[in-house]
Structures are given as structure tokens and as C-alpha cells.
Amino acid sequence: MKSVNISAHSLFLFLAGCLLVMASASGLYAQGLSLQQVIDSIDRRNVGLQQYMHRQEAARQRALAAYGWPAPAVGLGLNEFPYPGMHTTENLSARKMSMLRVQQMLPLFGYQRAEAAYQRSLVPQYADQQGILRNTLHTRARMAYVELWIGEQKINTIQEQIRQLTLLIQVLEKQLSYNRTQPQYIYQARAALADWQNQLAVWRGQVAASAAVLNSLMNKPVDASLQIDTSRLPLSLTMPALLDSVALVQQRSDLRWLSHQMNSLAYQRKALLAQLRPQVGLSWDHMRMTNGMYMYNLMLMVTLPSLPWAARAQRQQALSIDEERKALEDQQQEQLFETLGQIAQLQAQLQAWQQQLQAYQSDILPAYAHTYTAYLQALAEQIGPGPTGVETLQAWNAWTMKKIDYLDLLHQYFLTRIDLLNQLEQ
Numbered sequence: 001m002k003s004v005n006i007s008a009h010s011l012f013l014f015l016a017g018c019l020l021v022m023a024s025a026s027g028l029y030a031q032g033l034s035l036q037q038v039i040d041s042i043d044r045r046n047v048g049l050q051q052y053m054h055r056q057e058a059a060r061q062r063a064l065a066a067y068g069w070p071a072p073a074v075g076l077g078l079n080e081f082p083y084p085g086m087h088t089t090e091n092l093s094a095r096k097m098s099m100l101r102v103q104q105m106l107p108l109f110g111y112q113r114a115e116a117a118y119q120r121s122l123v124p125q126y127a128d129q130q131g132i133l134r135n136t137l138h139t140r141a142r143m144a145y146v147e148l149w150i151g152e153q154k155i156n157t158i159q160e161q162i163r164q165l166t167l168l169i170q171v172l173e174k175q176l177s178y179n180r181t182q183p184q185y186i187y188q189a190r191a192a193l194a195d196w197q198n199q200l201a202v203w204r205g206q207v208a209a210s211a212a213v214l215n216s217l218m219n220k221p222v223d224a225s226l227q228i229d230t231s232r233l234p235l236s237l238t239m240p241a242l243l244d245s246v247a248l249v250q251q252r253s254d255l256r257w258l259s260h261q262m263n264s265l266a267y268q269r270k271a272l273l274a275q276l277r278p279q280v281g282l283s284w285d286h287m288r289m290t291n292g293m294y295m296y297n298l299m300l301m302v303t304l305p306s307l308p309w310a311a312r313a314q315r316q317q318a319l320s321i322d323e324e325r326k327a328l329e330d331q332q333q334e335q336l337f338e339t340l341g342q343i344a345q346l347q348a349q350l351q352a353w354q355q356q357l358q359a360y361q362s363d364i365l366p367a368y369a370h371t372y373t374a375y376l377q378a379l380a381e382q383i384g385p386g387p388t389g390v391e392t393l394q395a396w397n398a399w400t401m402k403k404i405d406y407l408d409l410l411h412q413y414f415l416t417r418i419d420l421l422n423q424l425e426q
Contacts, residue, residue: 131253
């Protein structure tokens with residue numbers, strides 16, 4: 001009998017001293033990639049972000065191309081007066097001569113400057129599109145990282161509880177050998193053990209899927225080994241700094257993109273109307289007659305694109321651009337107000353999650369842990385009536401479920417915070 005009590009006390013001390021782990025407390029895990037390191041790797045390696053660097057350079061090259069001149073025209077011909085077979089008058093004689101014509105239209109310098117400005121205005125648009133994609137990738141990375149972090153925490157918790165349950169089964173089996181418990185309690189414990197082992201397999205699959213997502217975002221093989229830093233929270237539990245409407249327009253890439261689109265439309269309109277200015281050209285003809293004499297012809301040419309029937313297309317397109325700018329202004333205002341509303345809603349949700357998390361950390365989890373410890377000690381010391389095995393099992397199960405509930409609550413908090421960071425683009 002004495003040896004049995006020593007064994008029970010040893011089990012209890014091992015459980016209470018080593019296995020009473022709160023879900024909120026972080027263990028000593030191997031250091032891995034932090035969330036910021038994953039995000040930095042995405043910024044460096046993701047090929048989707050690199051395409052916009054090439055688009056920006058393409059727009060700069062088109063701006064330089066706007067300063068090109070129209071190509072000159074060169075013609076060779078034969079001038080004969082009159083037509084063969086026709087008779088000339090007494091005062092005119094037939095003439096035949098070869099002719100060289102060179103023609104050059106001067107560029108519209110105002111249009112060149114306006115077109116170059118329009119092409120340069122596309123550069124920040126591509127930067128905004130890159131920012132939109134970067135924010136999307138960061139959001140996906142945060143979500144996958146949090147899924148991976150929560151999965152690792154749940155795996156650690158489940159593994160811890162499997163070890164506790166295994167030791168509890170050993171205690172119950174020793175108690176059964178001395179007729180101090182009943183077999184159904186052991187059956188219940190074994191059934192719970194099998195259920196948690198099944199949950200462990202599920203979460204290992206979830207962890208593998210989240211790791212594959214992070215590897216793909218970092219442009220790595222999806223089956224590459226990935227270890228994250230589980231020694232600290234992936235995201236802060238403090239509220240992020242909020243922005244007013246003016247700062248939000250400057251911060252968010254999609255709102256900046258709308259502003260830059262309106263700016264580009266203004267340049268496009270200016271370039272369009274610059275085409276209505278007269279364009280000047282020169283034409284020079286050099287002719288050699290059959291008698292060896294030379295003659296030339298020099299002409300100044302001017303186009304008149306501002307005439308009503310010629311300018312109709314440009315003027316209507318300019319009106320179309322004005323309407324498109326107004327539409328973009330309305331779209332930006334609508335999107336800004338919607339974003340401000342979503343930020344306020346997410347902020348309220350985060351505050352509610354923070355209160356619940358604090359309650360779990362300070363009251364709920366410690367209370368369930370103390371309850372389990374008390375039942376385990378009673379079982380080990382054989383205090384109280386016989387059915388302490390099932391009560392201990394129920395206390396263990398309740399504490400385990402509360403730790404899982406805490407991780408689920410923390411998961412919801414992180415997802416809400418990621419949504420808020422996505423709205424703020426931070």
C-alpha cells in the first residue's frame with residue numbers, strides 16, 4: 001500500500017509541476033521566422049510585385065518617346081507639261097523634268113510636353129497598383145501565419161493534454177487494481193485520448209496547409225520546411241493607430257490610385273486638346289528640266305485641326321474625360337466613407353475581443369486549472385469518496401476545452417486585427 005501511495009504522489013507532482021501549462025503562456029520553442037521576416041521575404045521574392053517595376057519603367061520610356069518628331073517624307077517623280085499627245089500653245093513649249101520632294105512636319109511641342117506629362121503620371125499609378133497587391137499579399141501572409149501559429153499552439157496544447165490523459169489513465173489503472181475506481185472511468189479516458197489524437201492529426205494537416213501558403217507567397221517550394229517563431233504572439237494585442245480621412249487617402253494605395261487616376265485624366269485631357277493647335281510643316285521640291293536648268297518650289301503648310309468639323313472628336317473626348325473624373329471622385333468618396341465605417345466597426349470588435357481575452361487570462365483559465373489540480377490531488381491522495389476518477393476526467397476535459405476556446409478567441413482577435421490592418425494598409 002505504501003508503494004502505491006508514493007507512485008500516485010509522484011504522478012501528481014509530475015503533472016502539477018510540469019504539465020500545468022496555461023494556454024496563454026508561451027513555451028520555450030525553437031526560434032523560427034517571425035511574421036515581419038515572412039513579409040520582408042515576400043516583398044523581396046514575390047514575382048507579382050516585380051512586374052510593376054517594369055511597368056513603371058515602361059511608362060518612363062513612353063514619356064521620353066513623346067518628344068519624337070514626325071518622320072520626314074521623301075518623294076521622286078517626273079513632271080511633264082502638257083500631257084503626252086496634247087498640243088502646246090504658241091507661247092508655251094513642252095517641258096519635262098525630274099523632281100525630288102522633301103517634306104517635314106514640325107511637331108506640336110505643347111502636345112509633346114502634355115503627352116510626356118501624361119505618361120509620367122502613370123508611374124505613380126503602377127506604384128499604387130503594386131501597393132494594392134502588396135497589401136493583399138501581406139494580408140494573406142498574416143492570415144496564413146496566424147493560422148499556422150494557432151495550429152502550432154493547439155498542437156502543443158493537445159499534445160500536453162494527451163500526456164496528461166495518458167498519465168491519468170495510468171493512475172486510474174493502479175486505482176482499479178486496488179478496487180478504488182471503476183472500469184468505465186478508464187474507458188472514458190481512453191475514448192477521450194483517441195478523440196484528442198484524432199484532433200491532433202487534423203491540426204497537423206492545417207499547419208501543413210498554412211505552411212504551404214506561406215511558402216508559395218515567398219516564392220519557395222510549397223513543400224519546403226518552414227518553422228515560425230512560436231515563442232511570441234504573431235500580432236500585438238494593442239490597438240493600432242487610427243487615421244483620419246485625409247491621412248487615410250494618403251495611406252491606402254487604392255484611394256491614392258483613384259487620386260492619381262484623376263490626375264492622369266487631367267494630363268490626358270490637356271494632351272488631347274493640345275492636338276487642336278495648328279501644326280506647321282515645310283515642303284521643298286527640287287526639279288531638273290531637260291535643257292539642264294534647275295528650279296525649286298518651297299511651301300509652308302499649316303493644318304487647321306481646331307475647325308469645328310475637325311475638332312469634334314477631341315472636344316467630345318475631353319467632355320468624356322471630365323465625366324470620368326467626376327465618377328472617380330464619387331467612387332473615392334464612397335470608398336472612403338465605407339472604409340471609415342469598417343474601421344470603426346473593427347475597432348469596436350477588437351475592444352470586445354480584448355476584454356474577453358483579458359477575462360480568460362486573469363480569471364477563467366486559472367479557475368479551471370485550479371479545479372483540475374484539486375481533483376488530481378484528491379485522486380492521487382485518495383481524499384474523498386470513491387468516484388474521484390470521473391470527476392478528475394471531467395475537470396481535465398473542461399480545462400482543456402477552455403484552453404481551446406481561448407485559442408479560438410485569440411484566433412478571432414487576430415483575424416479581426418488583420419482585417420483592420422488591411423483597411424489601414426499598415
